[in-house]
Amino acid sequence: MSAAQTETMAMGKAINAALADSLEEDPSIILSGEDIGQLGGVFRVTDGLQDRFGKDRVLDSPLAESAIVGTAVGMTYAGLRPVVEIQFDGFIYPAFDQIVAQVAKLQYRTGGLHRMPITIRVPFGGHIGSVEHHSESPEAYFAHTAGLRVVTASSSQEAYSTLRAAIKSDDPVLFFEPKAKYWSKGEVDRTVVRDLETAAVLQSGRDVTLATYGPTVELAMGAAAAAADEGIEIEVIDLRSISPLDVDTVAASVRRTGRLVVAHESQAECGIGSELITSICETAFTSLEAAPERVTGYDIPYPPAAWEGEFLPGVDRLLDAVDRTLGRKNSRDFMRGGAAA
Amino acid sequence: MSITTSTTEQLADEFDSPARLLTAEGVRVRHEILDEHVADLDLQQLADLYTDMVLVRRFDTEAFSLTRQGELALWPPLLGQEAAQVGSARALEDRDWSFGSYREHALPILRGVDIDRWLKVWKTTSNTAWDPHEHNIGLNQIIIGAQTLHAVGYAMGAQFKQDDSCSIAYFGDGATTEGDVSEAMVFASTYNAPVVFFCQNNGYAISEPTSVQAKHVLARRASGFDIPAYRVDGNDILAVLAATRLAMHRARTGHGPSFIEAVTYRMGPHTTTDDPSRYRENDEVESWKERDPLLRVERFLESEGFNVEQLRADAKTNADALAKQLRAGAIAIQPDPAEQMFDNVYSSPHARIERQRAEYKAFAASYEKAAS
Missing domain, CATH: 1.20.5 (Single alpha-helices involved in coiled-coils or other helix-helix interfaces)
Structure with a gap:
């Protein structure tokens, strides 16, 4: 094999490349979703794929999310490997029954006699200033369901390699694409192979572990850079897989740092942070030197987007949580009547 | 071949009373469209269909009894729906896939699934009734209407692969109101998928009569999706066979989906835990006994001079053997290690x-x- 070559691609282009390379490689792969053909998707992520691979492999589906997923289930019986797109995070709920009661359970129901090689692509998350139902983070609903794999990506490289792995998997995979990052450029080496269950330590640090995924990873890196200016070392972990969570990698980090902050855009209650912190308490409790902290969207419906900057985790809120784990002055000091001393 | 689908007038005529080839009295009546689809059927072949129905009924009643005796956890009986299920099943090729609901016992029996394995589902020791790929039958679905999308997806896939197989979606009157069924018909229609929507209107969705689901005949729903529909007497195995053959032929020759409403009646309860006396009169049940799907075949064969006495005895011998196997298998099931x-x-x-x-x-x- 020749030396690996990298290309600079926006994340949306990297996803497009992963879809194109998959379609090229495996004739049993078929794409289905609303507006993904002629238009190339509302984010143009599937741009050009219908022209290149034909209308029978890149389907402009009717507007019916349950049917997009349900017909994909049927296609697997005919030996196909469907990759479907749900146009926006907040539009996935009509397909919830097919995903949770069928896609997730059919391998179990058939005792492994039938596989479910379906990839469900879902643009998710905020920071795009849009109206209701266009900025949600519903990943925890699916992480709660046995039989599904739930993954996301934080960069063009991760998006390319993880989507390739998702499409190759015989398990059903929900691939959550951080839509605010679609236009962020990065280097992509198409020979890089990813699995669907390990986290990555993006930056080492000895003071606090900051674990997050998808759109919040870049903020975590920003927080780490800012903290470094004050002499605080943050170890940044990109979880990559939301289900299963790579608890081992996070626990190993916490054993070094003694402190943990988990961040995500979705709400706190019964969220990924709750699960990860519980798992760390179960496995690395004696290493903890401070209570683990969460930085999440508040437990309210996604607010009008003019407020999303306050609702979503930002660098300052991440640093505030880091300060809490370190016992430094922080925003909570202002909660007990009056300003901090 | 002409197909009555093009105009509303034709649909209305067709739907006023379900199409029938064999009356309850066992009289063979002519039907302009359906006749040619059973023209090849001789008396022996009709007798074989009768034997299938006896077998299926015996299996069903035995499983029902086993449940009442505590040997199985639950059973949804098909009693009364033998013609609808056997007639449609016998119109399929082995390569055709079926996606049905929990009451569809006939096709698995006719395709020879391992009964002992199947019954584990109803004894709650397994979820896996059979290998879908061995018999080309998706596992019977409990979520109402969900399987219609799988049938359409299979048909889209088969069409894509040009492999000449089709699919059939079995569902009931209650399912016709589920969103998935409407979505399935949209996809089938716009992709011209080779699929047959086979609706057994057995009168009830647990306790709710069909009138709760629709103010019109169910077959009429299909016209909104531009899917040709047939409404047949679901207790007439000849009409069911003919209509399903017609629909499968359309699917296989690139004419896309069809919808069949087989008007039948659920003689038993919804499942072994149900009590139909709370929602329907006994007179109604009695009135359907005279429309029994097996009785009319016996009457017709008798009128044709066929030795029905012998047929009945042979069919019973077969059916009793199956019932015995079923009973022994059900009682022997033990849970595997947890x-x-x-x-x-x-x-x-x-x-x-x-x-x-x-x-x-x-x-x-x-x-x-x-x-x-």
């Missing part, structure tokens, strides 16, 4: 599940040790 509940959630071992399996085994072992 550790197997962790198997096959994913296609390969999964760290979290394997950890819980280990925790479960340790707990079970410690409990046994403490108890001994």
Whole structure:
């Protein structure tokens, strides 16, 4: 094999490349979703794929999310490997029954006699200033369901390699694409192979572990850079897989740092942070030197987007949580009547 | 071949009374469109269909009894729907896939699934009734209407692969109101998918009569999706066979989906836990006994001079043997080790599940040790 070559691609282009390379490689792969053909998707992520691979492999589906997923289930019986797109995070709920009661359970129901090689692509998350139902983070609903794999990506490289792995998997995979990052450029080496269950330590640090995924990873890196200016070392972990969570990698980090902050855009209650912190308490409790902290969207419906900057985790809120784990002055000091001393 | 689908007038005529080839009295009546689809059928072949129905009925009643006797956990009886299920099943090629609901017992019997394995589902020791790929039957679905999308997806896939197989979606009157069924018809129509929507209108969705689901005949729903529809007497195996053959032929020759409403009646309860006396009169049930799907075939064969006495005796011998096998199999089922509940959630071992399996085994072992 020749030396690996990298290309600079926006994340949306990297996803497009992963879809194109998959379609090229495996004739049993078929794409289905609303507006993904002629238009190339509302984010143009599937741009050009219908022209290149034909209308029978890149389907402009009717507007019916349950049917997009349900017909994909049927296609697997005919030996196909469907990759479907749900146009926006907040539009996935009509397909919830097919995903949770069928896609997730059919391998179990058939005792492994039938596989479910379906990839469900879902643009998710905020920071795009849009109206209701266009900025949600519903990943925890699916992480709660046995039989599904739930993954996301934080960069063009991760998006390319993880989507390739998702499409190759015989398990059903929900691939959550951080839509605010679609236009962020990065280097992509198409020979890089990813699995669907390990986290990555993006930056080492000895003071606090900051674990997050998808759109919040870049903020975590920003927080780490800012903290470094004050002499605080943050170890940044990109979880990559939301289900299963790579608890081992996070626990190993916490054993070094003694402190943990988990961040995500979705709400706190019964969220990924709750699960990860519980798992760390179960496995690395004696290493903890401070209570683990969460930085999440508040437990309210996604607010009008003019407020999303306050609702979503930002660098300052991440640093505030880091300060809490370190016992430094922080925003909570202002909660007990009056300003901090 | 002409197909009555093009105009509303024709649909209205067709739907006023269900199409029929064999009356309840056992009289063969002519039908302009359906006749040619059973023209090849001789008396012996009709007798074979009768034998199939006897077999299916015996299986069903035996499973029902076993449930009442505590040997199975639950059973949804098909009693009364033998013609609808056998007639449609016999119109399929082996390569055609079927996606049905929990009451569809006939096709698995006719395609020879392993009964002992199947019954584990109804004894709650397994979820896996059969290997879908061995018999080309998706596992019977409990979520109402969900399987219609799978049937359409299969048909889209078969069309894409040009492999000449079609699919049939079995569902009931209650399912016609589910969103998935409407979505399935949209996809089938716009992709011209080779699929047959086979609706058994058995009068009730548990306790709710069909009138709760629709103010019109169910077959009329299909016209909104531009899907040709047939409404047949579901207790007339000849009409069901003919209509399903017609619909499968359309699918196989590139004419896309069809919808069949087989008007039948659920003679028994919804399941063994149901009490129909709370929502329907006995007179109604009695009136359907005279429209029994087996009786009319006997009457017709008799009028044709066929030795029905012998047929009945032979069919009973076959059916009794099946019932005996069923009973022995059901009683013998024992649960497998509970550790197997962790198997096959994913296609390969999964760290979290394997950890819980280990925790479960340790707990079970410690409990046994403490108890001994």
